Amino acid sequence: MKLITAIVKPYRLDEVKTALQELGVHGLTVSEASGYGRQRGHTEVYRGAEYRVDLVPKVRIEVVVEDAVADDVIDAIVGAAQTGKIGDGKVWALPVETVVRVRTGERGPDAL
Amino acid sequence: MTLAAAHVDTGDTAWLLAATALVLLMTPGLALFYGGMVRTKSVLNMLMMSFVSIALVTVVWLAAGYSLAFGDDVFGGLIGGLGHSGMSGIGPGSVHGTVPTLLFATFQLTFAIITAALVSGAVADRTKFSAWLVFVPVWALVVYVPVTHWVWGPGGWIVDRLGALDFAGGMPVEITSGASGLALCLVLGPRLGFRKDAMRPHNLPMVILGAGLLWFGWFGFNAGSALGANGLAAAAFLNTLAAGCTGLLGWLFVEQRRDGHPTTLGAASGAVAGLVAITPSCGTVSLLGALVVGLAAGVVCSYAVSWKFRLNYDDSLDVVGVHLVGGIIGTLLIGLFAEKAMTGGAEGLFYGGGLVPLGRQLLAVAAVGAYAFGVTYGLGKLIDRALGFRASEEQEHTGLDLTVHAETAYDHGVLGHGAPVNHSLVAAQQAPTRKVESQA
Numbered sequence: 001m002k003l004i005t006a007i008v009k010p011y012r013l014d015e016v017k018t019a020l021q022e023l024g025v026h027g028l029t030v031s032e033a034s035g036y037g038r039q040r041g042h043t044e045v046y047r048g049a050e051y052r053v054d055l056v057p058k059v060r061i062e063v064v065v066e067d068a069v070a071d072d073v074i075d076a077i078v079g080a081a082q083t084g085k086i087g088d089g090k091v092w093a094l095p096v097e098t099v100v101r102v103r104t105g106e107r108g109p110d111a112l
Numbered sequence: 113m114t115l116a117a118a119h120v121d122t123g124d125t126a127w128l129l130a131a132t133a134l135v136l137l138m139t140p141g142l143a144l145f146y147g148g149m150v151r152t153k154s155v156l157n158m159l160m161m162s163f164v165s166i167a168l169v170t171v172v173w174l175a176a177g178y179s180l181a182f183g184d185d186v187f188g189g190l191i192g193g194l195g196h197s198g199m200s201g202i203g204p205g206s207v208h209g210t211v212p213t214l215l216f217a218t219f220q221l222t223f224a225i226i227t228a229a230l231v232s233g234a235v236a237d238r239t240k241f242s243a244w245l246v247f248v249p250v251w252a253l254v255v256y257v258p259v260t261h262w263v264w265g266p267g268g269w270i271v272d273r274l275g276a277l278d279f280a281g282g283m284p285v286e287i288t289s290g291a292s293g294l295a296l297c298l299v300l301g302p303r304l305g306f307r308k309d310a311m312r313p314h315n316l317p318m319v320i321l322g323a324g325l326l327w328f329g330w331f332g333f334n335a336g337s338a339l340g341a342n343g344l345a346a347a348a349f350l351n352t353l354a355a356g357c358t359g360l361l362g363w364l365f366v367e368q369r370r371d372g373h374p375t376t377l378g379a380a381s382g383a384v385a386g387l388v389a390i391t392p393s394c395g396t397v398s399l400l401g402a403l404v405v406g407l408a409a410g411v412v413c414s415y416a417v418s419w420k421f422r423l424n425y426d427d428s429l430d431v432v433g434v435h436l437v438g439g440i441i442g443t444l445l446i447g448l449f450a451e452k453a454m455t456g457g458a459e460g461l462f463y464g465g466g467l468v469p470l471g472r473q474l475l476a477v478a479a480v481g482a483y484a485f486g487v488t489y490g491l492g493k494l495i496d497r498a499l500g501f502r503a504s505e506e507q508e509h510t511g512l513d514l515t516v517h518a519e520t521a522y523d524h525g526v527l528g529h530g531a532p533v534n535h536s537l538v539a540a541q542q543a544p545t546r547k548v549e550s551q552a
Contacts, residue, residue: 047378047414048417050371051310051312
């Protein structure tokens, strides 16, 4: 199994969700995140005082899938989140040792 | 302000009753204006500093403040007597001009309240609340009350003897609060992280709402200062609207040219700057004068708010940059734009009055500014030595809302400065077990 983590622009979340549903991914976790990459931050001005805001808002999407579909899922996320402009985000995958469904105690791929 | 007429005019009284309520609304308005500009961790404390001033100033005003400010002069135009302490000798039948004396005293009280509240903007996020509770009543008696007597008290040296003009409080309210704010922020020192950390206003819609309430209340402040429902009140009313507008436009013009963006905070600040400047002059200048006064304040104040970063004094919410500077502009421009039709006699330089009126305004401004700064600085140092005027470093870091008031303004836990939401069930069932460190 793989844990796929994607950091994307907040307004692309709906497209990513739709793309994953079409692939049959049944569950995912979304959290608000802040950070920066090459996009860096932006500046804001209050009463003439300029503030540099380094961290830009992003969403972090986490989904655990079987190894066989991991690449398809990654492609789906990238396809849905891509705008071609700087600041589109990152997607990465990590191996997952085990997963347990809390309600039933099922382990491994059955728990997905 | 003569005491000759001994009967009450119902129209004048009706308007002043409404105007008094309008001016009182300015203080909660100011609380929102200031509260939106601080960070989430100390917004309640900021609101409280204004709100508690209503109660504190009212008590000392009724006890002695009104008498010292508006009682018969007892010492060379400097201070009134204590004959009306506790409002003694003043009843429902007492008359001041054409309105009940009780109403006049209440109207003036609302001015004293907002002036004290204005000072709090200079020392946001770091003031020990217990010290503020001591400062406000004492400050009202030793700073606000004498200046008010000089300007509006019977026999006061600035208006009655020197002949300078101040219609609605450029000196007692704006210059006094601004100079006192400067003194107090020097006593307390800058906030932790001043000039280093981003201290963005946390809620600009709240700032706009506050500015709107201030503007609304300002009609009572300025037009009410005519102390009657008449043409002068109408002229002051229109001048108040006009100067707020040109102040707003002036500030936005500077921002567009200097920073590249017109901002909501700039619009709110510019309107307030224009209103500050027209306060002393709304009943003395023509409509053209009012437009110029507001524009000058909007433009100059938009630059004055950045002086603190260069000179390194943390006037956190720009009481100096807006109220002191705006108040000086408005009070001095009377010397140029005063018009006979408004003042009933005195004229400014542009209307053939020569340079003497400007000189009088200058002298009065310098005296009031120096007095308010000096006495507030001394009082601040005294309180600092006796009680400590500044919150502890830990309280300032954590935020005064949680550490002083045991509350948080918002129920979402964003990066550590929201409410402790996972404690709510415990708190609902029993007394909170987690003791929040209270302010000594």
